[in-house]
Amino acid sequence: MSVLAISITTVALAEIGDKTQLLSLLLASRYRKPIPIIAAIFLATIANHALAAYLGVIIADIITPTMLKWVLFASFIAMAGWILVPDKLDDDEKVSNRGPFVASFIAFFIAEIGDKTQIATSILGAQYADALLMVVLGTTIGMLLANVPVVIIGKLSADKLPLKLIRQITAGLFVILAVSAIVIT
Helix, strand or coil, X not given: CCHHHHHHHHHHHHHCCCHHHHHHHHHHHHHCCHHHHHHHHHHHHHHHHHHHHHHHXXXXXXXXXXXXXXXXXXXXXXXXXXXXXXXXXXXXXXXXXXCHHHHHHHHHHHHHCXXXXXXXXXXXXXXXXXXXXXXXHHHHHHHHHHHHHHHHHCHHHHHHCCHHHHHHHHHHHHHHHHHXXXXXX
């Protein structure tokens, strides 16, 4: 599978039921203006994931290839476990009184810090340092695939998805990525 496909799939599946997806629903219900919200999600994700992927590359440059192999393995296994825990939007996370684009950009960028998909992007950046653009492009597309329907359709789409099954499949994907980090690299 290509780096782009792995990045898209990893983040799109990891994002289902994630707090940033819940944030997308909150923003859509509050502002009811999908275009500026989607544009803000797109730009915030590019900025956040470019930084995360680059940090992954820096870490990969610092540690030895053997150590990197085991760090990647452990990181993917940890992500597999973390994926199985459902996210909730924290009660103290508020949406500002700014316009839909500014509020969405700020809220989404901040909510994504330390999030599963940001950490997954760092891991993918470390593993595929030679294809960093494809990692950022793929993780951004994955983020949009998971969040744009929520913004457009709203709560209806989120309620219809089998979130537990999607989390289990995603956890399996991270286990496969963990094994491939050991076998391939």
